[in-house]
Amino acid sequence: MNPQTTPAAPPVTRPGPVCVLGLGLIGGCLLRDLVAAGVEAFGWNRSTPTVEAAAADGFDVSADLPAVLTRAARQDALVVLGVPFPALPAMLDALERYAPQVGFTDVTSVKGSVLSLVTDRGMADRFIGGHPMAGTADSGWEATTEGLFRGAVWVVATDNAPAAVESPRDAAWLRNWRRVVETATLVGAAPVPARARKHDKAVARISHLPHVMAETMAITADNGGALSLSLAASSFRDATRVAGTEPDLVRAMCENNREALVTALDEALALMTDARDALAAGGDLTDFTEAGHDARLRFEARAGRVKGGPTTRSLIRVLPGSDGWLEQLHYAESIGAQIGVI
Template structure:
């Protein structure tokens, strides 16, 4: 039984519900890195009917996965040789600093396998893939899901249900590998947003990486108020600092590879905060910031996706058509 996404659509909205269906057996997957995202992906894919196995650098992490009944090894070469023998889809699920090592091993042991990733930044991964001569079979990916927890113990096969999964449509992307990656995302319960790497990185700098930076700053400001401030802290402080509970090394691995885009949005945000500070000092007013922020939040809450139904992978101009649709809020909920 495979979990897929069945959706109905109108001009402005797509309503999705995950339901169990029977589907043709998919080609296997090999997940490199079985922490929160990679481990959850392995769990979700196997629940959806895939054959799958994984690699984890940590012996303790690999043992924990095996204890739960999943085929995870600390032997990278063995995992990749098995992938090469079975034409598996390889998923890179390690932080950006470890991507080069994974790609070097893939180039050695499984250079002809279809390849994707779930790293939070796309342009640096794509550049590294090209440098290792693996671009022909590569399709970038990024499921927009996660928690502040990490490691195999935090994995959840339902993590991607109804989540957005960004899938690359960069120039040179081939239709067959692209279909495999999209199918995996859909079978894990997600909806797919087609996007090119540079635009993805600029977007996630604003809605993912900046929130990490602001959460760290807010947590620091709260702690600077001493025990009284922390003792009075309630929902707004808790919610605003949630991702500051993420392991510091992981936050750096998420944010620092996207430094150019993050610096740009930090400058924008500092200008907004500076204007609010000046208004508060001169007029004792935060009206402009509060009203703009409220309007922006309302825009987020009222945003509706629409279903892309008229673009077929491999057709003339399909990559550009999908990129344009993704920019305008379009999503893929099925793959014909």
């Protein structure tokens, strides 16, 4: 099939009440943006100081998880799991106990492991995986701000998507999927569909490998002593920015995407070994530097040189559950297209 593509922005519709569990950088920024957009949004965090800080800023938050989830069930809110991967099992158990019917999504950087957790608990029929490709090296409520997601890609998973509406469960899944797309669009992000395995292979290359490389470069520079660190300027600062991320978060994302990350590391190591061997043998790096430069230009053309800048990413409008809509999603996935819901 030949889906219609257009550069025009998709219409922005409201997802209804949203409940955010976890008020760290991603969850906290999402809560801020949703409230700023006029959405009824409320949240939970296990840390009392975080709850007090968010409440002092005027947000509807609580440290009482059962009460928050009971409210989410009563209001049929979309639940967003904004907690780190190790905390997900406990969150899923609480969700099943206190809000057994609500649709939910997550913001975790690995999708396959999360989908397995959800599927093992028999909750996949109301789960839509999500991953906003945004963040900073800082964490916690104090690092949150409005506008973090503006111009960023927000991956919306399509695993278990029904080809058509053949049961009430299909209808409920499609409604939840639409709400996730609407939430991402409302906060200024560009929803891009992807299945869990495809997503994990991709982020191993553009997110998890850069974390490993940043740690490597930071350690190598530090091994050079005080002079190396004193001479380091913007190129070093930019290349190692994500090494400032909380170590446990980096470890969790890398360890939960081992297979795909090992493949990406093997490719990166082969490239660096070739460059090393060329230098050691007195050769040149022409092919290496030109290939890297060309690859960077392709990235800039696709994603925009700066966040939110002009992009060549296509927009494909889909009607969830309509004839051929899965083929549209898979095509959009194959070309990294943004989607809008009709």
